Amino acid sequence: MKTLREAKIGDTATVVKLHGEGAVKRRIMDMGITKGVEIYVRKVAPLGDPVEVTVRGYELSIRKADAEMIEVK
Amino acid sequence: MDIRIALAGNPNSGKTTLFNALTGSNQFVGNWPGVTVEKKEGKLKKHSDVIIMDLPGIYSLSPYTLEEVVARNYLINERPDAILNIIDGTNLERNLYLTTQLTELGIPVVVAVNMMDVVQKNGDKINIGELSRQLGCKVVEISALKGTGVMEAAEEAVRAAHETKTVPQHSFSGVVEHAIAHIEEAAVHTMPLEQQRWYAIKIFERDEKVLEQMKLAPSVLQHIEEDIKAAEVELDDDAESIITNERYLYIASIIKGCYRKKNVGKLSTSDKIDKVVTNRWLALPIFAVVMIIVYYVSVSTVGSWATDWANDGVFGDGWHLFGIGSSEYEEAAEEYTVPGAVVEAFEAAAEEAGVEPGEAETLTTTAYLYDDDGNVEEEIPVDFAAYEEAAAIEEPDPAEYGVWVPGIPVLVESGLEAINCADWLQGLILDGIIGGVGAVLGFVPQMLVLFIFLAFLESCGYMARIAFVMDRIFRRFGLSGKSFIPMLIGTGCGIPGVMASRTIENERDRRMTIMTTTFIPCGAKLPIIALIAGALFGGAWWVAPSAYFIGIAAIVISGIMLKKTKMFAGDPAPFVMELPAYHLPTVGNVLRSMWERAWSFIKKAGTVILLSAILLWFLQGFGVENGSFGMVEDLNNSILAVIGNGIAWIFSPLGWGNWQSAVATITGLIAKENVVGTFGVLFGGFDEVAENGWQIWANMRASFTPLAAYSFLIFNLLCAPCFAAIGAIKREMNNAKWTWFAIGYQCVFAYAIALVVYQLGMLFTGNGNVVGSIVAFAIVAFLLFMLFRPYKESNKLEQSVKISA
Numbered sequence: 031m032k033t034l035r036e037a038k039i040g041d042t043a044t045v046v047k048l049h050g051e052g053a054v055k056r057r058i059m060d061m062g063i064t065k066g067v068e069i070y071v072r073k074v075a076p077l078g079d080p081v082e083v084t085v086r087g088y089e090l091s092i093r094k095a096d097a098e099m100i101e102v103k
Numbered sequence: 104m105d106i107r108i109a110l111a112g113n114p115n116s117g118k119t120t121l122f123n124a125l126t127g128s129n130q131f132v133g134n135w136p137g138v139t140v141e142k143k144e145g146k147l148k149k150h151s152d153v154i155i156m157d158l159p160g161i162y163s164l165s166p167y168t169l170e171e172v173v174a175r176n177y178l179i180n181e182r183p184d185a186i187l188n189i190i191d192g193t194n195l196e197r198n199l200y201l202t203t204q205l206t207e208l209g210i211p212v213v214v215a216v217n218m219m220d221v222v223q224k225n226g227d228k229i230n231i232g233e234l235s236r237q238l239g240c241k242v243v244e245i246s247a248l249k250g251t252g253v254m255e256a257a258e259e260a261v262r263a264a265h266e267t268k269t270v271p272q273h274s275f276s277g278v279v280e281h282a283i284a285h286i287e288e289a290a291v292h293t294m295p296l297e298q299q300r301w302y303a304i305k306i307f308e309r310d311e312k313v314l315e316q317m318k319l320a321p322s323v324l325q326h327i328e329e330d331i332k333a334a335e336v337e338l339d340d341d342a343e344s345i346i347t348n349e350r351y352l353y354i355a356s357i358i359k360g361c362y363r364k365k366n367v368g369k370l371s372t373s374d375k376i377d378k379v380v381t382n383r384w385l386a387l388p389i390f391a392v393v394m395i396i397v398y399y400v401s402v403s404t405v406g407s408w409a410t411d412w413a414n415d416g417v418f419g420d421g422w423h424l425f426g427i428g429s430s431e432y433e434e435a436a437e438e439y440t441v442p443g444a445v446v447e448a449f450e451a452a453a454e455e456a457g458v459e460p461g462e463a464e465t466l467t468t469t470a471y472l473y474d475d476d477g478n479v480e481e482e483i484p485v486d487f488a489a490y491e492e493a494a495a496i497e498e499p500d501p502a503e504y505g506v507w508v509p510g511i512p513v514l515v516e517s518g519l520e521a522i523n524c525a526d527w528l529q530g531l532i533l534d535g536i537i538g539g540v541g542a543v544l545g546f547v548p549q550m551l552v553l554f555i556f557l558a559f560l561e562s563c564g565y566m567a568r569i570a571f572v573m574d575r576i577f578r579r580f581g582l583s584g585k586s587f588i589p590m591l592i593g594t595g596c597g598i599p600g601v602m603a604s605r606t607i608e609n610e611r612d613r614r615m616t617i618m619t620t621t622f623i624p625c626g627a628k629l630p631i632i633a634l635i636a637g638a639l640f641g642g643a644w645w646v647a648p649s650a651y652f653i654g655i656a657a658i659v660i661s662g663i664m665l666k667k668t669k670m671f672a673g674d675p676a677p678f679v680m681e682l683p684a685y686h687l688p689t690v691g692n693v694l695r696s697m698w699e700r701a702w703s704f705i706k707k708a709g710t711v712i713l714l715s716a717i718l719l720w721f722l723q724g725f726g727v728e729n730g731s732f733g734m735v736e737d738l739n740n741s742i743l744a745v746i747g748n749g750i751a752w753i754f755s756p757l758g759w760g761n762w763q764s765a766v767a768t769i770t771g772l773i774a775k776e777n778v779v780g781t782f783g784v785l786f787g788g789f790d791e792v793a794e795n796g797w798q799i800w801a802n803m804r805a806s807f808t809p810l811a812a813y814s815f816l817i818f819n820l821l822c823a824p825c826f827a828a829i830g831a832i833k834r835e836m837n838n839a840k841w842t843w844f845a846i847g848y849q850c851v852f853a854y855a856i857a858l859v860v861y862q863l864g865m866l867f868t869g870n871g872n873v874v875g876s877i878v879a880f881a882i883v884a885f886l887l888f889m890l891f892r893p894y895k896e897s898n899k900l901e902q903s904v905k906i907s908a
Contacts, residue, residue, distance in 0.1 A: 053167040059347040060163035077575040089682040
C-alpha cells in the first residue's frame with residue numbers, strides 16, 4: 031500500500047482510499063481529498079514537515095503523519 | 104421584525120472584505136459566548152432593519168472544529184432569515200462544498216461568487232445562470248475588493264428572506280437516499296418540513312452533536328443503524344465519508360457544466376511568489392528577515408518611541424511636539440550633569456552637618472559622577488564657592504525648549520491645585536485613575552503599529568506560510584507555528600504579544616499561546632534582571648541569557664505538560680491548512696483590522712487594568728501612620744507593607760521570605776519594572792534609583808544570598824504578568840475560568856520552579872533542608888512524569904457551544 035507520505039515532490043498521485051477515522055479524516059475529506067481526486071505534491075517545508083500539495087486547484091498544507099492516512103496510487 | 108442575514112463562507116474567500124463593504128462602520132465586534140471565536144454583527148448600509156451576522160470562516164459544518172460548531176449552532180438554533188454564502192470564484196470546487204451543506208438547512212441561500220475580476224482577468228469562464236440552475240438558488244457575481252455587485256448581492260439576500268421558499272436540494276446515491284428517507288420517517292418527522300433533511304443527513308453521518316441533541320430512543324437508533332450499515336457495506340466506506348465523497352462528486356458534475364479554465368497548468372503570479380518564499384533553502388532566511396523587520400519596527404524603533412511617548416509624554420511630564428527642542432534640551436541637560444551633581448552633593452553634606460547650604464561657608468565634600476553600573480567615573484572636590492557657582496546655573500527645564508506639550512497628569516495636577524483639591528482626592532485622580540488609564544492607553548500606540556503588521560501579514564497570505572514553515576517546531580509543545588509571532592513580540596512587551604495570538608485559528612493552540620507568551624522576559628523585566636545580576640552576581644554575563652533560557656524552557660515544558668491535561672486534550676487539532684493565494688490587501692481593511700483589535704483591548708481589558716491600578720494605589724498610599732489611618736508618606740507604613748509582612752512566609756521556601764520582596768512582587772503587578780523602584784524605597788530610602796538600581800546593591804547583598812536572589816528573579820519572571828497583560832489575557836481568553844486558570848497556572852509554575860532551584864541549590868551547596876529537598880524532588884518527579892506521559896490526540900470536540908443565552 032502506497033500512501034501520500036511516500037509520494038515524492040513533483041509526483042501526482044490519485045487517492046484510492048482514506049484510512050483512519052474521526053476529526054482528522056473528516057477534515058482531510060472536507061478539504062477536498064476524497065476518493066479518485068488527483069494530488070500534486072508541490073514541496074516539503076524547510077524543516078522537513080509538513081508538505082504542500084495542490085488539490086482541486088488550490089494549495090493545502092498537510093502533516094506527514096496525516097498524509098500517511100491517505101492511500102494513493 | 105428585523106431581517107437577519109448570516110454571512111457564511113470559507114476562510115480567505117473575502118468574507119471580511121464583503122462584510123466591511125456591506126456594513127461600513129456600523130459594526131459590533133465581540134466574541135461568541137465563552138469561546139475565543141470572534142463574533143461580528145452589523146447593520147446593512149441603507150437598510151436599518153437588516154442585520155448581517157458574520158459567521159466564522161469555515162470549510163464545512165462538521166462537528167469537529169469550534170468555528171464550525173459555532174456557525175452551525177447559530178444556523179440551526181437561531182435560524183437566520185437568509186444565508187448569504189460568499190464563494191471564491193478562483194477556487195469554486197472546494198468553496199461549493201460548504202454551499203452544498205448550507206442549502207440543506209432549509210434556509211434561503213443566495214450565493215455570491217467573489218473575485219470575479221480575477222476570474223475574468225485569468226480568462227476563465229463561469230456560467231452564472233447554469234450554476235444558479237444547478238444549485239437551485241440565486242447566484243450573484245461580485246468583487247468584494249472593488250465593491251462591485253456587493254449591494255446587489257445583499258439585496259438579493261433580503262429578497263430571498265422575504266420569499267420563504269426553500270431551495271431544491273441535490274440527491275445522494277440511491278442507497279444513501281433510501282437510508283435518509285427511512286431516517287426522516289423514523290426520527291425527524293415531527294420537525295418542520297424544511298429542517299428534516301439536514302437532521303436526517305446528520306443522523307446518517309452519526310454526527311455526535313446532533314445525536315446528543317435528538318435523544319432518540321434506542322429502538323429507533325437500532326432501526327436506523329441497520330439502514331446506515333447497509334449503505335456502508337454497499338459503498339465500502341463509513342457513512343460520514345460516503346456523504347463527503349458524494350458531495351464532491353456532485354460538485355464535480357456541476358462544475359463540468361458551468362466552469363471553463365483557460366490556462367491549465369500555467370504558473371500564476373501567486374505560484375511564482377510561493378516558489379521563492381517557501382523555498383526549501385530561502386524560506387527560513389526570508390522568514391527571519393520578515394520577523395526582524397516586524398520586531399525592529401514594532402518593538403525596537405517605532406513601537407518603543409510610541410510607548411515612550413504615550414507613557415512618559417502624554418501620561419508623564421509632557422513631550423516636545425514633533426521632537427522640536429528635544430535635542431537642545433538633551434544637550435543642556437548633559438551640560439548640567441556636573442553642576443547638578445555638585446549642588447546635590449553639597450546640599451546632602453550640609454544637611455548631614457545640620458547647616459543651611461547657603462551658610463555653610465567652610466564645608467567641603469566630594470561629588471561623584473557615576474556611569475550606568477554605578478562605577479565612579481569622576482570625583483569632583485566641592486567647596487562653598489564651587490557650590491555657589493553651580494547653584495547659580497539653573498537646571499534646564501524641558502518646557503523652555505522648542506514646542507512643549509505638557510502631559511495629562513501635569514495639566515490635571517495644576518487644575519486640581521487651582522481648585523484646592525484635597526490631597527487624597529488628588530492622589531486618587533492623578534496616581535490612581537490617570538495612572539490606571541495611562542497603563543491601559545500607554546500600550547495602544549505600540550499595539551497599533553504591531554497590528555498593522557499582523558493585519559498585513561494575515562491578509563496577504565504570508566501568515567499561513569509562517570505556520571507552514573514553523574509548524575514542525577511548535578506543534579511538539581501544543582502550539583501553532585503562528586505562536587512564533589506572539590512570543591517574538593512578547594520579548595518586547597507581553598501585552599501586544601498576547602493580543603497577537605488572535606491570528607491563530609485553532610482555539611487550543613490559541614489558549615496555549617496566551618498562557619505561555621508572558622513567560623518570555625519582556626522589556627519591563629529587564630531592570631529586574633539587571634538589578635539581580637548587578638547586586639548579587641557582580642554583573643555576570645550569564646544572568647540575562649539564563650533568564651531568556653528559563654522563559655523558553657517554561658514555554659516548552661508548559662506546552663508539553665498542558666496539552667496532556669484534561670483542559671487541553673479535549674479538542675482535536677488537525678493541521679490540514681489551506682495556503683491561500685498571495686494578494687495585496689487594501690489599506691482600508693488593514694486599518695480596520697488594526698483598529699478593531701486595539702479597540703477591543705481598550706474596551707475589554709481596560710476595566711480590569713484600571714480597577715487594579717486604583718486598588719494598588721490605595722494599598723500603597725494608605726495605612727496607619729502616627730497612630731491614625733490615612734495617607735502615608737512612607738511605604739513602610741502602608742497597607743501594602745502590612746500585607747507584605749503577612750504573606751512573606753509564603754516565599755520562605757523560595758529563600759526570600761522578607762517582607763520587602765513580597766511587597767516588591769505585588770507592586771510588580773502594576774508594571775514589572777516597579778520591582779526595582781520598590782526595592783529602591785524599601786532597601787535604601789531612595790525615591791528614585793537608576794534602572795538597574797545600583798544605589799541599593801550593597802543593601803541587597805545584606806538581605807539576599809545569590810541563590811535566593813536568583814530564585815526571586817525566576818519567580819518574578821514567570822509569575823502572573825502585570826495587570827495590563829492580565830487584562831489582555833482576559834480579553835483574549837474571553838472567559839473568566841480560563842483567565843484565572845492561566846494566571847493561577849503561571850503563579851504555581853513560577854513558585855514550583857523557584858522552589859526547585861532554591862532548595863536543590865541549597866542541597867548541592869551543602870545547606871540542604873530535608874523537607875525542602877523532598878518537596879523539590881517531588882516537583883521534579885511530577886514534572887518528568889507529565890513530560891514523558893504518553894499523549895493521544897483527541898478525535899472529537901468535547902467543548903459544548905451555546906449560542907443563545
